[in-house]
Amino acid sequence: MLSAKTRYTQLTEHLEPEEMIINMGPQHPSTHGVLRLELITDGEIVKEVIPHMGYLHRCFEKHCESLSYQQIIPFVDRMDYLASMNNDHAFVMGVERMLGIDKDIPKRIEYIRVLVCELNRIGSHLIAIGTYGIDIGAFTPFLWCFRDREHIMNMLEWASGSRMLYNYIWVGGLFYDLPVGFEERCREFIEYFKPKLKELDGLLTDNQIFINRTAGVGILPLDVAINYGCSGPMLRGSGLKWDLRRVDEYSVYPELEFDIPVGKGEMGKAGDCWDRYKVRVDEIVESVRIIEQCLERLQKELKRTPEFDPRAKLPKKIIPKEQDFYVRAENPKGELGYYFMTDGKTEIPKRVKARAPSFNNLSVLPEIARGVLIADLVAILGSIDIVLGEVDR
């Protein structure tokens, strides 16, 4: 069927005498899940990286062919399972826009959505930083990150009933209002977390061993990043101020104050692993700022009232008009997009395709890992911060 040889065959059929193929994964601690990397090596130098994925393919799109919009939300949770709230938010936003009800959502609901999304963003970045530390030999940050993330997990479990896969944000509203006392508990957490974040920052950011391992390694130039469809901290680490929360101004983000951290090449060159790490740390600080503003509003002008029903606006039947619609939102990992095709007759979409940020971010790996040491490959892969659930969907 395909006459010409694929690049894979060209690369692997003839090896030079000094070259060797090394298989890394799918069961390897530094591949962050079931990713298999085929390395063509010359001694310690990686000449070529060929990623193989699909080990965690759960047929998301095939399932969507027979599920209604509300039923898809739990499946969406399981894509980037470290940031389920953000996945839900993007999906729900797309459906609401297609239905034309996105402007009628009460402010309190929007603020709760942003609050839980930002909490989840902190959780996701904490995993990224913690596991990145352990990838290159720092054990303590891993434990500290998981300790602090546990508080977030507990809070979100309190709100939604589930630890990681929340199904909390629904089309037109929420599963439930926040539990009584959530805002106070969240404030306590923020007060606890701020000094902890400084501690964590001091442990890694200025650590000379850490800098030696990451600064100037895996430099991703901005034009390559854009051409490969990188987004999120990958793109911002290369020095571009591009955050869909500001670009698209969705939800209540225009009303909130926060900055967009970018990589400046402070330790090495712009777009190296250290920059990508630093962008994530700075984004946690910004997320904390957003959460504080949300709490402020949720406790004052948007206070909980006995009449408030987060399910009041839920549409009885979700049947958008016949159209194609692409929605994108800023996930912790980058631009998450959903492409909907609807027929305007049934509650089941004709097609839902997910554009996963990890999938596109990973595709740049063979480009930036060419010619590095095997140990640096681990550092580069860790700094991309992939979640295999989302790469394979």
Add this chain to the structure above:
Amino acid sequence: MDFGEIKNLLLNKFGSGVLVEEQTTGLQHALVIDPEQIANVCLELRDNEQTYFDFLSCLTGVDYGVEEKKFGVVYHLASIPFKSQLTLKVMKEHDRTSDILPSFQSVCEVWRTAEWHEREAFDLTGISFEGNPDLRRILLPDDWEGYPLRKDYVAAEEYKGIKIN
């Protein structure tokens, strides 16, 4: 540049044959492009200083159904400097009984990210892309039979002796 201006720009540059259809019914409008010119159109849209669509957000392979006998590809473009978005589509008639897959021009040379997206479209919908240097299955195993997102796909009863249900 808004949607109409981009349309006129393409018509001026490539002639009236380039535009097959204009879909303006939904919230997001789309241009249906002649499949033989899609790679050049994409290159022009990327390099033209007035449009500068330097970011390919998404590429989707679509099976339009058994009765329609049509396959297509949808491109979602984004411009970082102009903060704009654009949807392009290409479609081809294809009789799904034949062994030759429906084939479209690859846009790998324009955006490298398209390579993996096209592999995914090939893997799941069975659309071939001329010019993609590495068109292999990406999510499914290499020896998988059939293309699961085709509307006439029937799930296999077993895979390597393991029963599926």
